[in-house]
Amino acid sequence: MDMPVRGETRARFAITVNGERREVDVDLRTTLLDLLREHLGLFGTKKGCDHGQCGACTVLVGGKRINSCLSLAVMHEGDEVTTIEGVGQVGNLHPLQVAFLDRDAFQCGYCTPGQICSTLGMLEEVRRGEPSQATLDLAAAVIGLSDEEIRERMSGNICRCSAYPQILEAIRDIAGPVA
Amino acid sequence: MSSIADYALPNPVNQNRAGNIGRAVDRYEGPLKVTGTAPYAYEVATPSPPAYGVLVGAEIGFGDVTAVDDVAARAAPGVILVWHPLNPPPNQGEKGAKTYVQSQAAADPVFATPKVAYFGQPVALVVADTLENATAAAQLVRISYKEGDAEYEFDALKAEPARGDQESRIGDFEAAFEAAPVKVDELWTTPIQNHCQMEPCATTAWWEDDTVVVHASIQMIKQPQHLLAETLQIDRGKVHLLSRYIGGGFGGKGSVYEDFALAALAARDLQRPVKIALTRQQMFNATVHRPATVQRVRLGATPDGRLTALALEAATHCNRGEPFIERAATFARALYAAPHRLTGHRLHLLDIAVASAMRAPGEAVGMLSLEGAMDELAEKLGLDPIELRIRNEPDKHPETGQAFSVRQLIECMQDGAARFGWDKRNPKPGQTRDGRWMVGVGMATAIRGNFLLPAKASLRAEADGTIRLRQGMTDIGTGSYTILAQIAAETMGVPLEKVIVEIGDSGFAPAPGSGGQFGAASAGSGALAGGMALRAKLAEMAVNDPGSPLYGSAKEAVDFRDGLIAVENRSETIGALVARLAPQGIEAEGASAPAPDARDISSHSYGAHFAEVGVDTVTGEVRLRRMLGAFACGRILNAKTAKSQITGGMIWGVGTALTETNRIDERYGSLMNQDLGNYLAPVHADIANLDAYFLPEVDDKANPLGIKGVGEAGICGAGAALANAIYNAIGVRVRDYPFTPDRVLAAMGAL
Numbered sequence: 064m065d066m067p068v069r070g071e072t073r074a075r076f077a078i079t080v081n082g083e084r085r086e087v088d089v090d091l092r093t094t095l096l097d098l099l100r101e102h103l104g105l106f107g108t109k110k111g112c113d114h115g116q117c118g119a120c121t122v123l124v125g126g127k128r129i130n131s132c133l134s135l136a137v138m139h140e141g142d143e144v145t146t147i148e149g150v151g152q153v154g155n156l157h158p159l160q161v162a163f164l165d166r167d168a169f170q171c172g173y174c175t176p177g178q179i180c181s182t183l184g185m186l187e188e189v190r191r192g193e194p195s196q197a198t199l200d201l202a203a204a205v206i207g208l209s210d211e212e213i214r215e216r217m218s219g220n221i222c223r224c225s226a227y228p229q230i231l232e233a234i235r236d237i238a239g240p241v242a
Numbered sequence: 243m244s245s246i247a248d249y250a251l252p253n254p255v256n257q258n259r260a261g262n263i264g265r266a267v268d269r270y271e272g273p274l275k276v277t278g279t280a281p282y283a284y285e286v287a288t289p290s291p292p293a294y295g296v297l298v299g300a301e302i303g304f305g306d307v308t309a310v311d312d313v314a315a316r317a318a319p320g321v322i323l324v325w326h327p328l329n330p331p332p333n334q335g336e337k338g339a340k341t342y343v344q345s346q347a348a349a350d351p352v353f354a355t356p357k358v359a360y361f362g363q364p365v366a367l368v369v370a371d372t373l374e375n376a377t378a379a380a381q382l383v384r385i386s387y388k389e390g391d392a393e394y395e396f397d398a399l400k401a402e403p404a405r406g407d408q409e410s411r412i413g414d415f416e417a418a419f420e421a422a423p424v425k426v427d428e429l430w431t432t433p434i435q436n437h438c439q440m441e442p443c444a445t446t447a448w449w450e451d452d453t454v455v456v457h458a459s460i461q462m463i464k465q466p467q468h469l470l471a472e473t474l475q476i477d478r479g480k481v482h483l484l485s486r487y488i489g490g491g492f493g494g495k496g497s498v499y500e501d502f503a504l505a506a507l508a509a510r511d512l513q514r515p516v517k518i519a520l521t522r523q524q525m526f527n528a529t530v531h532r533p534a535t536v537q538r539v540r541l542g543a544t545p546d547g548r549l550t551a552l553a554l555e556a557a558t559h560c561n562r563g564e565p566f567i568e569r570a571a572t573f574a575r576a577l578y579a580a581p582h583r584l585t586g587h588r589l590h591l592l593d594i595a596v597a598s599a600m601r602a603p604g605e606a607v608g609m610l611s612l613e614g615a616m617d618e619l620a621e622k623l624g625l626d627p628i629e630l631r632i633r634n635e636p637d638k639h640p641e642t643g644q645a646f647s648v649r650q651l652i653e654c655m656q657d658g659a660a661r662f663g664w665d666k667r668n669p670k671p672g673q674t675r676d677g678r679w680m681v682g683v684g685m686a687t688a689i690r691g692n693f694l695l696p697a698k699a700s701l702r703a704e705a706d707g708t709i710r711l712r713q714g715m716t717d718i719g720t721g722s723y724t725i726l727a728q729i730a731a732e733t734m735g736v737p738l739e740k741v742i743v744e745i746g747d748s749g750f751a752p753a754p755g756s757g758g759q760f761g762a763a764s765a766g767s768g769a770l771a772g773g774m775a776l777r778a779k780l781a782e783m784a785v786n787d788p789g790s791p792l793y794g795s796a797k798e799a800v801d802f803r804d805g806l807i808a809v810e811n812r813s814e815t816i817g818a819l820v821a822r823l824a825p826q827g828i829e830a831e832g833a834s835a836p837a838p839d840a841r842d843i844s845s846h847s848y849g850a851h852f853a854e855v856g857v858d859t860v861t862g863e864v865r866l867r868r869m870l871g872a873f874a875c876g877r878i879l880n881a882k883t884a885k886s887q888i889t890g891g892m893i894w895g896v897g898t899a900l901t902e903t904n905r906i907d908e909r910y911g912s913l914m915n916q917d918l919g920n921y922l923a924p925v926h927a928d929i930a931n932l933d934a935y936f937l938p939e940v941d942d943k944a945n946p947l948g949i950k951g952v953g954e955a956g957i958c959g960a961g962a963a964l965a966n967a968i969y970n971a972i973g974v975r976v977r978d979y980p981f982t983p984d985r986v987l988a989a990m991g992a993l
């Protein structure tokens with residue numbers, strides 16, 4: 064199959080990453096994930112499957128979590144993206160990062176940035192009252208963050224080292240007890 | 243050490259005066275991992291912009307590449323190199339060749355023959371200026387094949403005795419089984435499983451003059467370094483191999499794949515850095531997997547529950563050209579007493595992807611059958627499953643007669659049972675309902691061999707008092723960095739914060755790497771030896787230096803504590819001594835190896851699993867409700883990382899029991915599940931209320947640290963505990979793993 068090439072194959076646009084405005088010039092085929100990793104050098108966002116099945120590439124766009132591998136970079140002109148590098152840094156850790164360390168909520172560490180970004184997005188979804196498969200009362204004004212809610216909402220982030228019990232503990236550390 | 247008796251002699255680790263050993267210390271490299279700043283192999287900074295390689299996999303299962311049309315690919319934007327069997331990389335060593343007799347691996351040239359040995363085998367490499375260009379061009383490579391007569395379907399009846407594997411017979415199994423008043427004789431099956439490390443295999447390589455710098459995601463350093471040197475036909479000292487951060491291994495990165503040599507070859511050809519990662523789909527067919535097994539278990543017992551005959555025979559498969567035996571029966575030789583015994587393996591050579599080690603090879607699948615069969619036997623005998631096992635506890639290795647080092651299997655079962663509330667289990671199956679759920683409880687034991695391999699380590703004292711440990715060890719998520727720091731701190735008598743650990747580098751003292759849960763014992767013993775060597779050097783320096791308060795003392799009297807080098811109440815800091823006498827730092831290397839009489843001892847990690855499951859009577863879905871593991875694995879170096887290892891293994895057991903499976907598409911010889919949406923590793927929602935703990939133990943016959951492996955013990959038997967719980971829930975035994983809804987519904991007669 065020949066690749067039809069019509070018109071523009073690249074795009075220049077601005078995107079804000081971790082609070083910093085970046086002018087980028089990318090191939091239209093470049094995913095947001097590859098923009099972050101290969102163009103901006105932000106390798107904290109991981110490529111586990113490149114197909115939206117593992118969650119390792121989770122970042123926050125406008126505060127909402129997405130799989131950056133399933134999104135073309137060019138779709139994010141003007142967007143505000145937060146990656147793990149923007150969540151906290153060595154010496155200036157986010158409380159969730161501290162909790163992950165304290166609870167040993169990771170082993171190989173490859174899914175960890177995605178787990179952390181996903182948690183931050185997930186907690187916002189709960190605050191906004193967005194129900195999940197595990198939500199028992201869809202009409203409730205406030206969704207209680209039960210263990211089942213956390214597990215269900217974090218199931219898009221695979222941890223093959225299987226630190227799931229510790230990840231739950233770490234999330235609980237910053238989310239507080241069941242509402 | 244000249245004898246295992248020496249293992250128990252006082253040393254800094256087993257004395258643990260500062261208490262660094264066993265502490266729940268946070269992961270050494272943890273801050274880098276939680277901030278996303280630990281560079282994995284594809285992410286290391288290159289000296290100039292890298293080119294991107296993409297692999298193309300064979301579209302047939304077996305045969306020959308007859309023609310390659312790479313014209314379109316070569317003409318595609320940004321493409322700078324295309325290699326395949328008809329245009330292979332130049333200047334590679336011949337397959338199997340060794341220029342250096344001492345090499346631990348031979349040359350393994352890439353694309354050296356047109357043979358396709360399995361579906362998805364890499365048969366072309368496209369390198370381009372960007373990942374997008376390389377990915378697009380890879381789809382333009384047109385490959386023609388001649389298909390050969392292939393065998394894709396695993397058939398246990400076609401399996402034959404495996405070369406290099408000896409069946410073990412003790413007594414007269416057949417006669418004893420025939421005569422046994424109570425018998426169990428059943429077939430169990432386990433499927434192909436995939437490692438699914440979150441980080442796909444990847445290599446980044448570049449050349450600095452005549453030295454190739456290679457960052458790869460691999461579990462071992464030395465053999466791949468030698469393999470690459472032989473393949474590239476260069477001196478092994480010219481291969482600088484690094485593997486500092488590894489996104490999971492589980493055995494699957496104990497081998498190297500085409501990305502490894504190709505990145506180095508392409509970087510040599512192009513004179514620029516090249517990086518290559520496998521896609522998630524390629525991880526399934528183009529790396530390795532745990533092969534399927536068919537296991538026949540036969541148990542014969544007296545009415546009071548003494549085993550008289552025990553047999554576990556396993557049939558498995560591997561690729562025709564890459565012999566591998568999943569030794570599913572071996573563990574059964576050490577687990578239960580019985581006078582008449584038979585264990586062995588048979589192998590079916592196929593033309594499918596390569597089988598190799600995956601977390602606890604052997605035990606991980608073998609225990610799935612034997613521990614289920616013990617549950618069946620207990621019910622037939624009207625005995626509690628724990629009591630049956632206690633009645634068959636051997637006092638020495640049942641086949642070799644070796645003494646056990648430390649074996650707390652009974653203690654694991656009894657203590658775990660008490661904590662879990664095993665006494666509340668209704669031994670009569672199918673009795674407990676919870677709405678539409680049937681609820682059951684089951685247990686199984688865990689046993690996993692414990693090993694010690696030779697290892698070296700160098701420790702260096704810096705003028706600021708820092709202790710720097712360097713070792714060709716790896717950390718695949720196991721906690722190597724952390725436990726090595728703890729061992730170095732305790733050995734040198736310095737605070738943990740004063741220790742720097744550098745591993746995953748072929749330039750450092752060699753260690754065996756990560757695998758077979760031998761890493762901590764082997765590398766850790768090497769680190770202890772390195773520390774003792776450094777202590778000896780520092781002591782020698784101090785007692786001979788008129789400027790030292792220790793001057794004139796006997797060097798045997800020198801102690802290391804609180805960052806000080808001391809004799810009684812005279813002391814100075816290590817930093818002061820080094821700054822005065824060796825401002826560039828002072829380094830010493832130590833080596834550890836198993837004592838010659840270690841072969842007289844049988845050493846294992848032990849445990850017991852307890853699981854409660856619910857079985858949905860409408861859908862057949864099985865859900866884990868709670869699970870507890872009690873383990874005895876010698877001294878625990880780090881309470882936090884060790885527990886993570888064990889619970890991680892247990893969760894692999896949950897996946898084994900409930901969801902994880904792959905199958906061969908018998909039309910093409912390909913693996914059917916080629917991504918994480920179809921190969922179902924456990925996710926958060928699958929794991930509820932799972933916990934584990936360690937019984938106090940020191941195994942001073944295992945190694946100088948008194949520790950045993952924790953990396954693989956957790957998976958052993960875990961799936962069987964769920965199998966037995968499912969039986970207890972529904973009253974029907976399912977013997978084909980995993981217990982998916984279709985199988986469970988069929989067993990319940992609902993299909």
